Amino acid sequence: MAKYKLQEMGDMRYDGKRRVYPKMVTNRTLSRKEFVKMMQNYHRGISESTTEAVLTDVVDMLTDMLSMGYNVNLEGFGTFSLSLAFEDEKPREILNPDDKMTYRKVGVKDINFKAS
16 A cells, blocks of 8 residues: 655745645655566566566567657556757747747657546
């Protein structure tokens, strides 16, 4: 069973209100090898090498599909999408009405995951 603790948030708005939110207490982060071993214990009918190969293929396909502009929804698991950010030093605001900002260097900032 997952455990949590209640943690107090700092008064960011300076309104004097103390806010509390739940924070997950994680045991540790499992490596891919450990995850595959646990899957092997869960479903013994599939070999460990097959499980490893399928997991590796899922990661490769997610990377390929996201880089081609697709969002990926794995029903029962969640949806993956990319988050973008500017990678240049140009201002983020349009300072001049004639500025079309036709060119900006944009790159991947993060991968978003929304659990099902």
